[in-house]
Amino acid sequence: MTRIVVGPFNRVEGDLELTLDIDDGVVREARVAASLYRGFEQLLLGRPAEDALVIAPRVCGICSVSQSLAAAAVLRGAQNAAPARNGLIATNLAHAAENIADHLTHFYVFFMPDFARAAYAARSWHETAQTRFRAVSGAALREALPARARLLETMGLIAGKWPHSLAFRPGGVTRALALGDEMRLVALLADFRGFIERTLFAAPIEAVIELASGDALDRFAHGAGAAGDFAAFVRIARDLRLEQIGRGPGLLMSAGAYLGSDGHHFPAGLLDAATGALRAPPLHAIEEDVSHSFMRDTAGDPARAETVPDIHRPGAYSFAKAPRLEGRAVEVGALARQAVAGHPLIRDLLAPQGASNVFARIVARLLEIALLTQAMDGWTRDLRRSEPFCTPDTPLRDGAFAGFVEAARGALGHWASYANGEIARYQIIAPTTWNFSPRDASGRPGPLEFALQGLDVGAEGASSVALQHIVRSFDPCMVCTAH
Amino acid sequence: MTTGNDFTLLWLQAGSCGGCTMSVLERGGAGWLEELRRFGVRLLWHPSLSEETGEEARAILGRVERGEERLDALLIEGSVLRGPEGTGRFDMLAGTGRSMFDWVRALAPRADYCVAVGSCAAFGGVPAGAPDPTDACGLQFSATEIGGALGADFRSRSGLPVVNISGCAPHPGWIMETVAALALRCFTAADIDAFGRPRLFADHLAHHGCSRNEFYEFKASAEDVFERGCLMEHLGCKATQAVGDCNQRAWNGGGSCTQAGSTCIACTSPGFEATRGFHHTPKIGGIPVGLPLDMPKAWFVALAALSKSATPARVRENARSDRVARGPAPGAEKRAGAEKKK
Ligand code: SF4
Ligand code: SF4
Numbered sequence: 001m002t003r004i005v006v007g008p009f010n011r012v013e014g015d016l017e018l019t020l021d022i023d024d025g026v027v028r029e030a031r032v033a034a035s036l037y038r039g040f041e042q043l044l045l046g047r048p049a050e051d052a053l054v055i056a057p058r059v060c061g062i063c064s065v066s067q068s069l070a071a072a073a074v075l076r077g078a079q080n081a082a083p084a085r086n087g088l089i090a091t092n093l094a095h096a097a098e099n100i101a102d103h104l105t106h107f108y109v110f111f112m113p114d115f116a117r118a119a120y121a122a123r124s125w126h127e128t129a130q131t132r133f134r135a136v137s138g139a140a141l142r143e144a145l146p147a148r149a150r151l152l153e154t155m156g157l158i159a160g161k162w163p164h165s166l167a168f169r170p171g172g173v174t175r176a177l178a179l180g181d182e183m184r185l186v187a188l189l190a191d192f193r194g195f196i197e198r199t200l201f202a203a204p205i206e207a208v209i210e211l212a213s214g215d216a217l218d219r220f221a222h223g224a225g226a227a228g229d230f231a232a233f234v235r236i237a238r239d240l241r242l243e244q245i246g247r248g249p250g251l252l253m254s255a256g257a258y259l260g261s262d263g264h265h266f267p268a269g270l271l272d273a274a275t276g277a278l279r280a281p282p283l284h285a286i287e288e289d290v291s292h293s294f295m296r297d298t299a300g301d302p303a304r305a306e307t308v309p310d311i312h313r314p315g316a317y318s319f320a321k322a323p324r325l326e327g328r329a330v331e332v333g334a335l336a337r338q339a340v341a342g343h344p345l346i347r348d349l350l351a352p353q354g355a356s357n358v359f360a361r362i363v364a365r366l367l368e369i370a371l372l373t374q375a376m377d378g379w380t381r382d383l384r385r386s387e388p389f390c391t392p393d394t395p396l397r398d399g400a401f402a403g404f405v406e407a408a409r410g411a412l413g414h415w416a417s418y419a420n421g422e423i424a425r426y427q428i429i430a431p432t433t434w435n436f437s438p439r440d441a442s443g444r445p446g447p448l449e450f451a452l453q454g455l456d457v458g459a460e461g462a463s464s465v466a467l468q469h470i471v472r473s474f475d476p477c478m479v480c481t482a483h
Numbered sequence: 484m485t486t487g488n489d490f491t492l493l494w495l496q497a498g499s500c501g502g503c504t505m506s507v508l509e510r511g512g513a514g515w516l517e518e519l520r521r522f523g524v525r526l527l528w529h530p531s532l533s534e535e536t537g538e539e540a541r542a543i544l545g546r547v548e549r550g551e552e553r554l555d556a557l558l559i560e561g562s563v564l565r566g567p568e569g570t571g572r573f574d575m576l577a578g579t580g581r582s583m584f585d586w587v588r589a590l591a592p593r594a595d596y597c598v599a600v601g602s603c604a605a606f607g608g609v610p611a612g613a614p615d616p617t618d619a620c621g622l623q624f625s626a627t628e629i630g631g632a633l634g635a636d637f638r639s640r641s642g643l644p645v646v647n648i649s650g651c652a653p654h655p656g657w658i659m660e661t662v663a664a665l666a667l668r669c670f671t672a673a674d675i676d677a678f679g680r681p682r683l684f685a686d687h688l689a690h691h692g693c694s695r696n697e698f699y700e701f702k703a704s705a706e707d708v709f710e711r712g713c714l715m716e717h718l719g720c721k722a723t724q725a726v727g728d729c730n731q732r733a734w735n736g737g738g739s740c741t742q743a744g745s746t747c748i749a750c751t752s753p754g755f756e757a758t759r760g761f762h763h764t765p766k767i768g769g770i771p772v773g774l775p776l777d778m779p780k781a782w783f784v785a786l787a788a789l790s791k792s793a794t795p796a797r798v799r800e801n802a803r804s805d806r807v808a809r810g811p812a813p814g815a816e817k818r819a820g821a822e823k824k825k
Binding site: 005006007010011014016033035036037039040042043045047050053054055059060061064105110116135136137142145146148150152153155157158159161162163165171173175176178309311319388390392393462463477479 | 496498499500501502503504505506508509510511512513514515516517526528529530531532533534535536537538540541562564567570572573574575576577578579608609610612613614616617619651652654707708709733734735736737738739740741742743744745746748750756758759760761762805806807
């Protein structure tokens, strides 16, 4: 048995270190460590409740809107306030823009460059992968980054700037969109759709949304959509059998995404990928375990827990805590969201193995780009110009409250207790805290730790590209993880 | 494409949220990476963008540290976390067994220019807010106090102190224009202010060019967060005290904090994270405590009283409305009156 340490692990967000126990070229055990701690939960204590709207988004510059919205959701609970309908729509537009930008960045900047690596020099597609997807200098980046910037103009219109916008409130958004703003939105959405239909999908987004099975996807990748970057990925992934690696632990959760006046656009749910059993997620049963974290013992219930680092804790190896649902590790993210929502393509990609895998994770993200672009078009048309975008704040009640949203990477929860209008407790469980959690007291690994077990890295060891694919398929955000 | 004349840039993330990188990637036009190429800038390594990972990345850092690879600019994003007990262990550079605190001190003396990207690297930023659980600081400042991780006397090889592109997150233009000026070697000590901030943005106040300036002139103020009036009197706007050309250039294609109705929280200023109650203007005897920079209090009070008494009805009405209730067109007042009568 040899033990190797992998890091710095780049083209992920933040600091990630893996420790792998390898026997005969096969990973027997993996330990996933978040090596950065900034103490946001400590920073929030004693502040006026509303200051969370300024501090919490700064947990993460990648999903700051999600963090803002989770903070606003907690305050909304404490105010028992009803948000303005237009406000929810504008919020969803901004949130979708952030999440699409995130999926796009993941695909072009983080994930695809691995196929340009020398390890794949012998593959027939390698030269194309190099020209198109090489890190920093690949041709695709020259198209994707400006398209991303154009999409994020949604933020300029709705939220002033991104990241770290301050426009999101419990009652909606601080800026009412006028006719001219709406027209600008329509124009920039059309530009963005133009980019994905030309470059990413090489097909109308409807054609992607309608894909109902893995076979249909393969036909698309060799037929109608063959000229797109999505198809290039599908063909490469099939050649490398990426559906066979990075198998998740089986439970997939969504907290419900894009709240509208008649519920979530993508519903909340907990899916057992092996049996297909779907039920409402028992969010009240979430507990965090710190047995392998650099943290002092504390309550498992996030509503009562504290975060106090202890760098000397025996057996600890990560600043991340280990969230568990009814004692089990849960995978979250675009794949979970679309599996819970019942998209036939995603359900079909899970079926053969009864579990998540590298291929399905990437497909789900790209599918979501198409779904959200379509949804944004619809939401823009739903705005009612004469109605308010925000309702006034109502007095804050003391007590314990929780708020959930779906960030690009999955379920994000904030738990806060207020006393005299000030924050008495604050806990955050971010998507990557779920996916990249360390072991818990009974030794159960977190989802990535689970997904790496049994990986054949052969003689390549730490430089195995398959290892890179598995880790990046989760699109980890380590700055969110331990915060 | 890598010639010996490239301007080499190494970008590392310390205790950051990654937001400064996200911001610079918003660079429109040809995109940030293309723009770097145009200015002859070569990324030695960037944690979010580069191909090299693990061992290969460690090798690059090692070569720079040993002086085997020329480093023109070291850009650090994120606070330097010195805790616990001065060990820096709250922020380890994965795979190296060394803290970022240690790496920053090892690499900074190798660089011609040392640049703090964002208010965290500049002054400590949000992680340094009370109770400062990680003993966070900036490269050369802790809030307004000079010192930080590198010390007050630190000068990079060009002789410049740390260049502080503050902002949370900074505008992509602030980052790129500074990098471009460094790459063209036309950036000098005269181009930074007393807090090391590039004057290309720090010579302005965030308030200049705000779309609410007319409301400010008449002290026609918003009282609720979604109203269009000036945000200074009641809602905590600090743009008259914060540097930045925020309202003179587009953020994300046309926005700005105050344009969207969010108050300026002075994110470019050292110590902005110490604010308690970002959305309320602290007042004594009804007069805001934080008055516009360079403005004597008596003047402010006198002018405010005078301008309030002269506020046009249109401005007063719009200030308390969530959208333009009444346009400035001649005759608009009459038409509005006629409609009301209907
Ligand atoms: S809202 Fe702020 S920036 Fe705008 S005019 Fe008022 S004080 Fe100036
Ligand atoms: S307006 Fe104020 S808070 Fe907004 S970016 Fe400028 S300095 Fe920062």
